[in-house]
Amino acid sequence: MTSSPGGIGARTLPLLRHPVLRRLAQAFFVAFLLMVFAFLLIRLIPGDPAMILLGDEATEEDVIAYRKLLGIDGSIPSQFGRYVSNLVRGDFGVSIRSREPVLSIVGKRLPVSLWLTVTTIVMTIGLALPLGVAAALYRRTWFGHAFQIGASVLVATPVFFSGLLLILLFAVQVNLAPIAGYHAGFPANLYYLWLPALTINFVLVPVLARILQSSIVETSAEEFVEAAIIRGTQGWRFYWRYLLRPSLAPTIAALGYFAATVVSYAVIIEIIFNLPGLGMTLVDAVRNRDYPLVQGIVFLSGLLVVGLTFMADLVNGWLDPRAQIR
Amino acid sequence: MSEIEPLLEVKDLCISFRKGGGRKLPVVDAANLSLYQRQAVGIVGESGSGKTMLCRALIGTLPRHGAGIVSGTVRFDGQELAGAPERVWRGIRGREIGYIPQSSLAGLNPVLTVETQLVESITAAGSISRQQARQEAVALLEQVQIPRAQQVLKARSHQLSGGMRQRVMIAAAIAQGPKLLIADEPTTALDVTIQREILSLITQLRRDLNMALILVSHDLAVIEEVCDDVMVMYAGASVEAGPVAALSKAPRHPYTRALRVSRVDRAVPGQDLEAIPGDAASVGSWPAGCRFWPRCALADEACRRDSQPALMPTAQQLSACIHAERMAELEQ
């Protein structure tokens, strides 16, 4: 692996010249700032949060106890210090509703969301790869034009509408999926997950397939493709080594970029399909003004995206050595 | 008169880009070239003269670039290649004709190792074992004078210098022992010292492997160094062809003469470089008559009126100038 000059930290710490370590340091910095934002979130509440939760007739002791529970007693710097040190020790606070630790609620609900995310991404790759390749190879035929129009329409259709349409089609008209609900346990849970995952992919696949398509078109004009044709490379080897592999990097990077979108849409999808995941927990928490639970989930979702982006970066570096130099 | 059949003969070749609505945009019109076994021929011309498209016609990749042969013939080793199906080309490319692409610094796939790509070249010729192919790859790298061949095999494009990349491209082009090697501007992106090394490497390989060579360049000096014959292209047409010595001593086309005079290495310090007046005729806006007349000092009414002249024999070469004889007189 080569080292490259330039970039953040390259001049200060020799260790950070290693691209992977540099990315990791950036990820940690961003994670710290996520903490700051999550901390500031509760400060957006107009007025005294304890009073809002307890009402006007609350006693002095109750208000003080609630402030402690929400972590808003004492000076702002000391509040922040406590918040950070608690988070680092894995203490995300306690749900106001159930008095259960936030982390244990998240732990219970996370598997459903993770299953949804994994099913979605597997489906994304399975659909976007062949579609993108086909759209690139046949871009001047009717298929290419149909792909462009179809992609424009699908991308702009909100998931909560396409989700309802898919339920109407697959669960009401033909009985291939349940209307809603979930049962844990692989592989039985796939029966409940495939339609929600397909719904998210109605938005995701067109975007990624389009990126892959234009990337392949760009690659095919490269000199090394001509060189490979001339030296007689043919068949799957030619398509994989000279068209697909050099084109994958932007698509994988985009997949990392759209990780946030997947997690975003998963919230709405969980409500439509009645999946008891983190999204549903979050929406319930918003409805119940369960401030610590909201704060915890917002922070963790940000952390999840930072982690996914970091992983996409790593895969990218492996797929395309050029990416590390940039 | 018994004459040996040329290895490659291009006659009155016309190439057009295919535009939308069935329109065509000619890029090469009346290109002529002949080449014997083991001979080295240079093609010289400014950018836009059609020399790269001519090379692509010789390896059958015009359709990839949205172009095709309109008329004319390309005979290679007794076989007609103009309009040949892809199946025929597969037997020609790499095996019979090796090719070093233009801007070949981008000719290596950045995500694959040198080994993968060399082995591809080697195994395309016939089925041999992985181990054998690897050994042959090392031998090839040594043949193109790359030190530490084992290390270079494991490297990817971005880890190699420009000269190294060019050597690897040459190794891949000669892997299947072609009879003809085509090098399209093989040294333009390189330092002057490395340029010389690459040129002498190409010359040496040609002798060792008994290959014919077509060297394309915009620089007449490069061609004079390496080639026996030269063909000069201007605005898609062959305007002069013949032995290098003849064209350099007594050019019979004003464009060749202008190319020679504008050469940097002939420049006298303190004196302005005599550039060719006017702009090169660009594709799609070739003038009527001889295509060079707007920039030519000898141009007269006949040059403007008639169509592009065909190559005609003069002293030791072929020239497409109707005033070829007058040029001879002027020189004395």
Added chain:
Amino acid sequence: MTAGNPSISPAGRLRRVELRRYWRQLNAESRWGVVILALILVLSVSVPLLSPNDPYGFVDQPLQPPSAAFLFGTDHLGRDLLVRVFAAARLDIALAILGVSVPIVIGTFIGTLAGTTRNRIAETIWDGLVNALTAFPEIILVLGIVAMVGADIRGLLIAIWISRWAQYARIARAKSLALRDAEFVQAAQVLGYSQLRILVRHIMPNVFSEALAYALSDFIFIIVIIGGLSFLGLGVTPPTPEWGAMLAEGRLYLRTEPWLILFPGFFLSLTAIGVALLARGLERISKGEDE
């Protein structure tokens, strides 16, 4: 030609000529976008105006399928779905425009300011801040802010404003960094104009045009967020006619009365598709891909 029509003033005629010229410059995609958006705008203005029915009022028996009397049918409370769909169009489009316009101004201003520093440490912190803010999944951040500020239209707008400005700041900073070295800016510096004047008069207008291009695609996203949160019951709430809220209400009748979701969903999607076509068409024109 209407050139001989005396009712058109010279100024009016000029504007018509100009409009026609703009139209000619558009490609097929952006023309479709303009047609779709114009159609929706005309309908959303005219339908509630011309219809005798009130979007909030009971008009006839509930859950009627589409008929000549009620083109889109009636909903579960016996209201005219046609009027409600286009009353919702007014609200959604107005909210989306509000949602886009504040972040574009704030983000462009902050981003341009940030583009005027060349301090390495400040740059690192700035990158981190923007990366962190954009790392939060968009809808989750909006939900988080709505939870704090309040689950109503006001809370929704504030949440959109807080969560969207960073994208514009990122674009503005990149553009103003490039512009700072541009010739006309250096010329202004040589002429001795003040920093502020250069920023406001010379850099901002150029940055703004770039931000406007992004605003079109952001518009789609924001109209989806408005509908999405209202769908979750955390934005615009019934009985106010809003596409997402109407989908949430109609969802209960999915099996038996699917038109309750089909009409609002169709026009919401059509609006987004219209903007998407316009955005893509304009992008391709600016790249010079089409004639």
